[in-house]
Amino acid sequence: DAKTTQPPSMDCAEGRAANLPCNHSTISGNEYVYWYRQIHSQGPQYIIHGLKNNETNEMASLIITEDRKSSTLILPHATLRDTAVYYCIVSLAGNMLTFGGGTRLMVKP
């Protein structure tokens, strides 16, 4: 599975959009981009995934560059409850998830 690179931490003001970047320059053509988040002491929570196209659901939007070497997770209106560690993972469908260090997002009032 391809490796990912994320900034270790980010801050965001409550009510503003949070844009979390991820680099995955070695991604292969059939690998998906998954985003999970983990709120302190809880199990990781699935947010969104994509292969080539941009995706949106009730939680977030995922923007994948045309060359698929990077992506951005967008939380459109961050709340205090969005404070968590966000993991960007690249993996084949059905395969194990390889978690890196993630980005610790702090949403501030």
Place this chain on the structure above:
Amino acid sequence: DAGVTQSPTHLIKTRGQQVTLRCSPKSGHDTVSWYQQALGQGPQFIFQYYEEEERQRGNFPDRFSGHQFPNYSSELNVNALLLGDSALYLCASSNLGLSSYNEQFFGPGTRLTVL
């Protein structure tokens, strides 16, 4: 619809002992994966079970073993416990046979402390 459940919530063992952790997958899911998360680290993949067989395995010693039952529930066994086995053990379920992308749903975890 219950999500992924794990038992027990917390467990304290001493070095050299053996432990069994249990996981019930989300309804409709047929695949169970186990992860170990040390304090301050991201989860590390242990193994995945599908159709009662170990389908994939991470870089963990043979002291870590598992089982999947016909109802898709699963157990994780760890023998000869070491202090370094202290961690949060996470179970995740998915539907390998149905989904083309296979997002995994995680349980709350079992916190194992080895003294």
